[in-house]
Amino acid sequence: MYKQENISSSNQFRIKNVQEGITEAYFSDKRHTWQYEIYTTAKNDEIALNAACVDLLLRFGQPFESPKPGTVEVILIRHGQHTGEKDNRIEGWAYFNLTDHGKEQAAILAQKLKNSFKIHALYSSSLTRAKETADIIGHEIGLNATEIDDLRAMNYGLAQGLTKR
Structure with a gap:
């Protein structure tokens, strides 16, 4: 890790x-910014590497601010x-379950939400992956998710569920 001056950056x-x-990765204490590299096991897997970035941000990012x-x-x-994302499939309205990693992501986020906000309502699309995520969050914050079909992803017709290759 090395220190750089004059880079305006929060945790990224x-x-x-x-x-x-x-x-x-970048970390800033508002006076100095440190830039460093994190080596992962997600070689040649952009989806897994993106997931690693999200996990790092959830674990080490700035805490949420409460609303005024x-x-x-x-x-x-x-x-x-979800399983379709891991298999590099076209999503749309296809029904995919969360992977164990996806469940862990939802649990980490649920804990951050519980500690940072007073949430009064929880809504989810009717797709399995969204419902599972909402159920994990709802369990942590004490709410049941209301399903709304209009929150679903874009419908890709016959291409849904097919691999992207």
Whole structure:
């Protein structure tokens, strides 16, 4: 890890090299910024490397800020990693279950949400991957998710569920 001056950056994680499985990270204490590389086992797997970046951000990113009194905030959350994503499939309305990793992602996020916000309502699309994510979050924060079909992903017709290759 090395220190750099005058880089305006908060905690950030991004892919640097997919073939080698390297993630580039920045950490700033508002006076100095450190840049470093994280070597992962996700070589030649962009999806796994993106998931590693999300996990790092959830674990080490800035804490959420609570909303100001009298305001309403809407928090949009993408589902955790699912089997179709891991198999590099076209999503759309295809039904994919969360992987163990996706369930862990949802649990980490649920804990952060519980510790940072007073959530009054939870909504989810009717797709399995979204419902599973919402159920994990809902269990942690004490709410049941209301399913809304209109929150589903774009419909890709016959291409749904097919591999991207």
